[in-house]
Amino acid sequence: MKMLITGGAGFIGSHLCDKYVGEGHNVICLDNFMSGNLNNVRHLLDYRNFKLIKGDIRDVELLDKLMRGVDVVFHLAAQVHVDRSYVEPKLTYEVNVMGTQNILEMARIHDVKRIIYASSSEVYGSAQYVPIDEKHPLNAPHPYGASKIAADRMCNAYIQTYGLDIAILRLFNTFGPRQRDIGYGGVVSIFTRRVLSNIPPIIYGDGLQTRDFTYIEDMVRAFDLVLKYDKPxxxxxxxxxxxxxxxxxxxxxxxxICGKEGVLKPVHVEPRIGEVKRLIANSTKAKELLGWQVSCDFYEELKKFIAWYKNYGFEPRITL
Ligand SMILES: NC(=O)c1ccc[n+]([C@@H]2O[C@H](COP(=O)([O-])OP(=O)(O)OC[C@H]3O[C@@H](n4cnc5c(N)ncnc54)[C@H](O)[C@@H]3O)[C@@H](O)[C@H]2O)c1
Structure with missing residues (x-):
């Protein structure tokens, strides 16, 4: 298969590149390196079935060229940082909403067989009931979440209007190797970096806000089951x-895990405006349709992640 992976030099996208290059598919990785890292895909550059393109999903002409003959698009490129979305809501909208619309439109024109879109649990906002199923109201309080709702619903509109084969994956927090804290990283990497640097983790509010964490291996398996599912x-x-x-x-x-008990304690600061209070997934649909459920143990994977971070997490980010 010929695959286009947008955001392929990022955390999750690069693991998908690994998997499908390894399986012998022809993979085009498109990334503008807004938060991506060349180190995530450098080891793939010598493979004949891997092509890295530095480019932007806002560039329709480029997408028109790249989409020719593509069978499957994994669409992960996004302005992913919630904090940044507060200060740059327009950029967040342009990348996450208009960029997604560009992908959908070009996929439609070029008869792409399947589009797999990385939506987010952030679309739900704070849980009105738990665990959160797919029928939960979409109530994101911040520009990042709102942009993910708009993109998620635009996917739905392309399904309803044009009959495109699109899978909308609402990922809850994912963590694992290659997730670095570069100022805005996921909470696991932010805390890990601070603690390994002997700085206390900062908690907004009382810290009783909850999240649902999945290890990258399980998430890659989710994407793969979706790819191989026999119908739209x-x-x-x-x-x-x-x-x-x-x-x-x-x-x-x-x-x-970092051995800093009694040395470091979390520091509490004012709660963040609009921060989601509770996020817990009901993934029954994933289990029933795809046989997917988390198989990794959180604490064990956290230990593995911290070991990885010690070795590689502090490497400077490299872009093309
Ligand atoms: N990691 C998580 O916990 C999580 C949870 C829910 C949803 N998601 C979604 O999964 C996707 C991937 O997230 P990630 O954690 O790997 O983040 P990431 O920042 O590592 O990956 C995003 C990639 O998109 C690239 N990108 C950004 N703007 C672009 C543009 N205009 N054109 C081309 N490339 C662009 C970035 O450079 C980066 O490599 C995102 O869509 C995100 O919303 C992630």
Missing amino acids: LQEPINFGSGKEISILDLANMIIK
Whole structure:
């Protein structure tokens, strides 16, 4: 198959590049390196079935060229940082919403067989009930979440209007190697970097806000099951562990694994405006349709991640 992976030099996208280059597919990785890292895909550059393109999903002409003959698009490119979306809502909208619309339109024109879109649990906002299933209201309080709702619903519109084969994956927090804190990284990498640097983790508010964490291996398996599903999915599907972990517990676990108990304690600051209070997935649909559920143990994977971070997490980010 010929595949286009947008955001392929990022955390999740680069793991998909690894998997499908390894399986012998022809993979085009498109990334503008807004948050991507050349180190994530450098090892693939010598493979004949891998092509890295520095470019932007806002560039329709480029997409028109790249989409020719493509069978499957994995669309992950996004302005992913919630904090940045507060200060740059327009950029977030242009990349996440208009960029997604460009992808959908070019995929339609070029008869792409399947589009697999990385939506987010952030579309739900704070849980009105738990665990959150796909029918939960979409109520994101911040520009990042709002942009993911708009893109998620635009996918739905392309399904309804043009009959495109689109799978909408609502990922809950994902962590693992290649997730670095570069100022805005995921909470696991932010805390890990601080604790390994002997700086206390900062918690907004009481730390009782909760998230649902999935290890990258399980998430790659989710994408792969969706790719191989024998008919169009055409609806959003949650992918999360169903386990609720508070940010305070997470900080303390990281302190413990790093051997800094009694040395470092989380520092509490004012709560963040619009921060989501609870996120826990109901992934029954993923289990019933695809046989997917989390198989990795959170604490064990956290230990592995911290070991990885010690070796590679502090490498400077390299762009093309
Ligand atoms: N990691 C998570 O916990 C999580 C949870 C829910 C949803 N998601 C979604 O999964 C996707 C991947 O997230 P990630 O964690 O790997 O983040 P990431 O920042 O590592 O990856 C995003 C990639 O997109 C690239 N990009 C940004 N703007 C672009 C543009 N205009 N054109 C081309 N490339 C562009 C970035 O350079 C980066 O490599 C995102 O769509 C994100 O919203 C991630």
